[in-house]
Amino acid sequence: MSHVLAVLEQRDGALRKVSHEVVTGARRLADALGGNVDALIVAAGPVRGADQLGRFGADKVITLSHAAFGMYAPEGYARAIVERVQSGGYGAVVFAASATGKDLAPRVAARLGRPLAQDVTDVAVEGGAVTVIRPVYAGKALAKLKVAGTPALVSLRPNVFTPVERPKAGTQETAAAAGPAGRVVVKAIKAAEAGTLDVAEASIVVSGGRGLKEPANFKVLEELAAAFAGRAAVGASRAVVDAGWRPHADQVGQTGKTVSPTLYVAVGISGAIQHLAGMRTSKVIVAINKDKDAPIFKVADYGIVGDLFEVVPKLTEEIKKAHG
Amino acid sequence: MKIAVCIKRVPDSETRVKIASDGTSLDEAGVKFILNPYDEFAVEEALRRKEKAGAGEVVVIALGSAAAQETIRTALAMGADRGTLLQSDRIPADGVEVAKALAAELKGAGFDLVLFGKMAIDDYNHQVGPMVAELLDLPCVTAVAHLEIEGGKGVAEREIEGGVEVVEFTLPAVLTADKGLNEPRYPALKGIMAAKKKPLELKPTALGPGALEILALTPPAERKEGKIVGEGAAAVPELVRLLREEAKVL
Numbered sequence: 001m002s003h004v005l006a007v008l009e010q011r012d013g014a015l016r017k018v019s020h021e022v023v024t025g026a027r028r029l030a031d032a033l034g035g036n037v038d039a040l041i042v043a044a045g046p047v048r049g050a051d052q053l054g055r056f057g058a059d060k061v062i063t064l065s066h067a068a069f070g071m072y073a074p075e076g077y078a079r080a081i082v083e084r085v086q087s088g089g090y091g092a093v094v095f096a097a098s099a100t101g102k103d104l105a106p107r108v109a110a111r112l113g114r115p116l117a118q119d120v121t122d123v124a125v126e127g128g129a130v131t132v133i134r135p136v137y138a139g140k141a142l143a144k145l146k147v148a149g150t151p152a153l154v155s156l157r158p159n160v161f162t163p164v165e166r167p168k169a170g171t172q173e174t175a176a177a178a179g180p181a182g183r184v185v186v187k188a189i190k191a192a193e194a195g196t197l198d199v200a201e202a203s204i205v206v207s208g209g210r211g212l213k214e215p216a217n218f219k220v221l222e223e224l225a226a227a228f229a230g231r232a233a234v235g236a237s238r239a240v241v242d243a244g245w246r247p248h249a250d251q252v253g254q255t256g257k258t259v260s261p262t263l264y265v266a267v268g269i270s271g272a273i274q275h276l277a278g279m280r281t282s283k284v285i286v287a288i289n290k291d292k293d294a295p296i297f298k299v300a301d302y303g304i305v306g307d308l309f310e311v312v313p314k315l316t317e318e319i320k321k322a323h324g
Numbered sequence: 325m326k327i328a329v330c331i332k333r334v335p336d337s338e339t340r341v342k343i344a345s346d347g348t349s350l351d352e353a354g355v356k357f358i359l360n361p362y363d364e365f366a367v368e369e370a371l372r373r374k375e376k377a378g379a380g381e382v383v384v385i386a387l388g389s390a391a392a393q394e395t396i397r398t399a400l401a402m403g404a405d406r407g408t409l410l411q412s413d414r415i416p417a418d419g420v421e422v423a424k425a426l427a428a429e430l431k432g433a434g435f436d437l438v439l440f441g442k443m444a445i446d447d448y449n450h451q452v453g454p455m456v457a458e459l460l461d462l463p464c465v466t467a468v469a470h471l472e473i474e475g476g477k478g479v480a481e482r483e484i485e486g487g488v489e490v491v492e493f494t495l496p497a498v499l500t501a502d503k504g505l506n507e508p509r510y511p512a513l514k515g516i517m518a519a520k521k522k523p524l525e526l527k528p529t530a531l532g533p534g535a536l537e538i539l540a541l542t543p544p545a546e547r548k549e550g551k552i553v554g555e556g557a558a559a560v561p562e563l564v565r566l567l568r569e570e571a572k573v574l
Contacts, residue, residue, distance in 0.1 A: 016485075072489070074464070097450075099484035103466045106419070106451035110458035115418040115536040118450045131539065136447055137350070140341035141541050143447075145417060148535040183463040184493045187479075191487040198485035204573075248469065248504045249483050254337050254445060255361060255503050263573045274337050280547065284571045286563065292552070299547050301571065302563055306556035314557040318564045322574055 002091025002150065003035035006058065007081060007108075009100055010041055011189075013070070015049030017201065018096040020056050020163035025123055025156045026094040027057030027166050032125035033091045037168070038062055040084060042077050042177070044070035054170020056163055063174045068181035071189070072100050075182025078107035085112060090151045092130055094123075097155035098200075105155045116153045117145055119258075121160050121281065130154070138254045138277030158200055159260040160281070192249070197233040199250055204228050205261045205282070207235035207252055209275075211268020211289060211308055215245035220312045221267060227319040235259065237269045253278035268308050271296030288312065325380035327370040328435045329404065330426055330456070331363040333388050333395035334446040341543070348538045350446075357391065359398045362441025364508040365501035369471065370439050371403045372506065381405050383435075387425055389413050393524060400519035401511030407522070410529040417447070418534025423455035425529050431460060435496060442467040442500040457498035465491050469504040 006026035008019035023039055030037045036059040041047050045065055053061050064080050066073075085093055085108070093108070095101040097119040109116035121142075122133035130152035136143045147153075192198075199205050206225045208218055218234065225232035236246035238253050252259055254274040264282035269275060271287070271294055279285070280299055287300035288311050297303045304311050335341075335355045342351040359367075367384065374380040384399040386392045387410040396407035410425055430438055438460075440453035457464030469488075470481035473495070480491045480499065511519070553559045553566065568574040 078458070099467065099482065099489075102450050103454060106454040107458050107464075109420060109451065110423060110455035113420060115420055115534060116451055117536065119448060134448065135544070136541070137335065137339070137341045138337060138445060138448075139544060140339075141343065141350075142544050143417075143538055144540045144542070146537045146539050148537065184465060184491060186489050186491050188490045189484070189487045190481075190490060196486065201485050248502075249488075251503075263567070263571075277337075280544065284567070284573050285547070285550070286567070287550075297550065297552065299550070301548070301550040302566055303550060303552045304554060304556070304559045304563060305552060306559070310557040311560060314560040315563070318560050319574070322564060322568065 002033040003088060004030040004033065004037050005085060005088060005090045005093045006037055006039045007093060007095045008039055008041050009096055009098060010043050010047045013043065013045065013047055015041070015047055018098055018158050021158065021161040022094055022096050022156060023053055023056040023058050024163045025161045029092045029094065029123055029125060029130065035091060036060065038088065040064065040081065042069050042080055050172065051170070054168050055165055057166035057168050058170050059168045060171045060173060064177045065174060066177040066181070069177065071186040073181040073186065074103060074107060074184045076177070076180065077104055078111060079179060080177040081108050082111045085151060092152045092154065095155040097157050101155050105153060109153050114151060114153055115147060116155070117147065118155050119157050120154050121157050123154055135281070138274065139280050140277070157258065157260065199233045199235040199252060199259055200257045202231065202233035203261050204232035204263045205235045205252070205259055206232055206265045206267065207237065207269060208240065208267045209237035209269030210239045212240065218246065220309065224265070224312055224316045224319070227316045227323065229323055237275050266296050266300070267312060269296055270294045271299065325373055325377040325436050326434055327373060327380065327382050327437045327439060328430055328433070329363070329366045329370045329382065329384045329399065329439045330452070331367065331384055331386050331395060331399055332360045332444045333357050333386065333392040334360045334444050337361070337445055343541050343543065348541050357395070359395050360441050360444045362443060362445070362501055362503070365503065365505045366439035366441050367399045367402050367404060368506045368508040369501055370437070373437065373473065383408065385410065385426065385429055387412060387422060387529065388415060396524055397519050398511065400522045400524070401515040402509055403515060405522065407524040409524065409526050411526050412529045412531050414531065416531055416534035416536070417538050418536040419449045419451040419455055421532045421534040423452050423459055425531055426452065427456045427459035430456065437496065438462070438498045440498070440500040442502050453498055453500035460498070462496055462498050463493040464498040465493055466500040467502040468499050469502045471499070471505060
C-alpha cells in the first residue's frame with residue numbers, strides 16, 4: 001500500500017482551479033496503488049477552498065504555513081515539500097504542470113534524486129509501477145514511460161484531468177513550515193487585465209491569426225469571447241505574436257502555450273504544424289477560414305469556409321442568444 | 325562576466341515525426357537538426373550580457389552525440405567563445421541524469437550565470453535547468469521573459485497564468501530563457517568562419533541509466549475527420565446547433 005501526495009496551488013489565499021484536477025489525478029493513482037491521497041497546500045495561512053477537497057477524493061488536507069509562503073517561494077516550497085515526501089512514504093507525488101508547477105517539480109525531483117515526468121496527459125499503475133503518457137515532439141508523438149522505484153513524480157497538463165467527485169473524508173490538518181524562504185523571491189505579480197482568463201486555463205479559447213488582417217480587428221474575437229460569459233480567453237497564432245499584434249502570453253503553439261480547452265475556435269489561422277502542436281488535444285475544434293484548403297480544416301471537428309468578418313459577428317450573436 | 329549556456333541539438337520543429345523500428349525512438353533518417361529554439365534566446369542573452377559588461381567569456385556546453393558539435397558551432401558562430409561537448413550517444417529520458425552530468429561539468433568553474441532554454445522542443449522535459457541549479461545549490465528562475473542585472477542582483481519577469489511574476493534573485497544564478505527575452509541574432513558569415521577556429525573540447529561522458537524507461541513511442545490518435553458545416557454567415561446557426569446538440573460543448 002502506497003499513498004499519494006497531491007501538491008496543490010493557491011494564489012492570494014485561494015485554491016486555484018487546477019488543484020481539483022491534481023486531486024483527481026492523485027486519486028486515480030491512489031486507488032490503483034491502494035493508498036490514500038494527502039493534499040498539500042503551501043501557504044501563509046488558511047486557504048479558501050481547502051474544505052472542498054474531500055469532494056474530489058482527498059483523504060487528508062495538509063496546509064503548511066510560513067509567513068513568507070503567501071507568494072511562491074521556490075526554494076522554501078521545495079524544501080517544505082521534500083520534507084513532507086520524506087516523512088510520508090509516498091508512492092507518487094502529483095503536481096500541476098502550471099507555470100509554478102513546472103518550476104517547482106524539477107526542484108523537488110532533483111532534491112530527492114528521483115525522475116520527473118513533466119506535463120503528462122495520462123497516468124496509470126501497471127504491475128505496481130506508475131506509467132504515464134507524455135506528448136513529445138510538439139505533440140507529434142506520445143511517449144509512454146514507466147517510472148522505476150518510488151516515489152514517482154508527475155505533473156499533470158492543465159485541463160486534461162477533468163475533476164471527478166469522489167467523496168472522501170478531507171480531514172483538515174495544519175502545520176508550520178520552518179526555515180528560510182530562499183534566495184529567489186517573488187516580489188509582485190503584475191496581473192493581467194481584470195477578468196481576463198489565461199489561454200492555458202480557459203475552457204473555451206478563441207484564437208486569431210493573420211486572417212484578422214490588423215491588430216484592431218481582434219476586437220471581433222474579444223466580442224465573441226465575451227459572449228461566452230466569462231468562460232473564454234482570446235489566443236493568437238505565432239505569426240501575429242511575432243508581428244507584435246498580440247502579447248506572447250496569448251500565443252498558442254510550439255513556442256507558446258499548449259491548451260486543451262473544451263472548445264477551441266481557430267479564426268483566420270491556416271494551421272501550421274507548430275500551431276497544431278499547441279491545440280490538437282482540444283476536445284472540440286472549430287475552424288473559420290476563407291481558404292477551404294487550409295490545413296486547420298484537417299484537425300477541425302467543424303468548419304465554416306467564409307469571410308471571418310461576416311461569420312464571427314454572426315456567431316457572437318448566436319452564442320449570445322444561446323446564453324440569453 | 326563569465327557565462328555558461330547549456331544547449332541541445334533537437335529535430336527542427338517542422339520535422340515530420342517517424343518512429344524508429346524499435347518503437348521507442350525517433351527515426352532520424354532525413355531529419356534536419358537545429359539548435360533548440362529556446363536555447364537561442366539563452367545564447368543571445370549571454371552574448372548581450374558579456375557585451376554590456378565589456379569583458380568576460382561565454383562558454384556553450386552540450387550533451388549529446390558527436391553530431392552535436394555542429395550545434396555548438398552554431399552557438400560559436402553567434403559569438404560564444406568556446407564550447408564543450410559532453411559526448412554520449414545515449415541521452416536518458418530521466419532528466420536528473422542529464423542534470424547530474426551538466427552539474428559535474430559546471431561545478432567550481434566560477435560562472436556568474438548559467439543559462440538554459442526553458443525546455444527542449446523534442447522531449448518537452450522542461451526540467452534540466454532548475455535541476456542543475458538544485459544540484460549546484462544556486463538560485464534559479466525559470467522561463468524568464470525579461471531580465472535586469474545590476475551588480476550581484478537580478479530581477480526577472482516570468483509569465484504565469486493571468487499575469488507576470490516579478491522575481492528577485494542573487495548571482496551566481498541559473499536562469500532558463502523563454503521566448504520574448506530577446507531577439508536572437510543570425511550568425512554572420514564572419515562569425516561562421518571564426519567559429520571554425522574556436523576551441524571545442526570533447527569529453528566522453530558516461531551517464532547513469534536513470535529511473536524512467538520509454539516503453540513506447542506512438543503517433544497521436546488521429547482526430548476524427550471533421551465536417552465543413554457550410555459557407556459564410558449562413559452556416560452559423562447550424563454550427564451552433566451542432567455544438568449544442570452533437571458536441572455538447574455549449
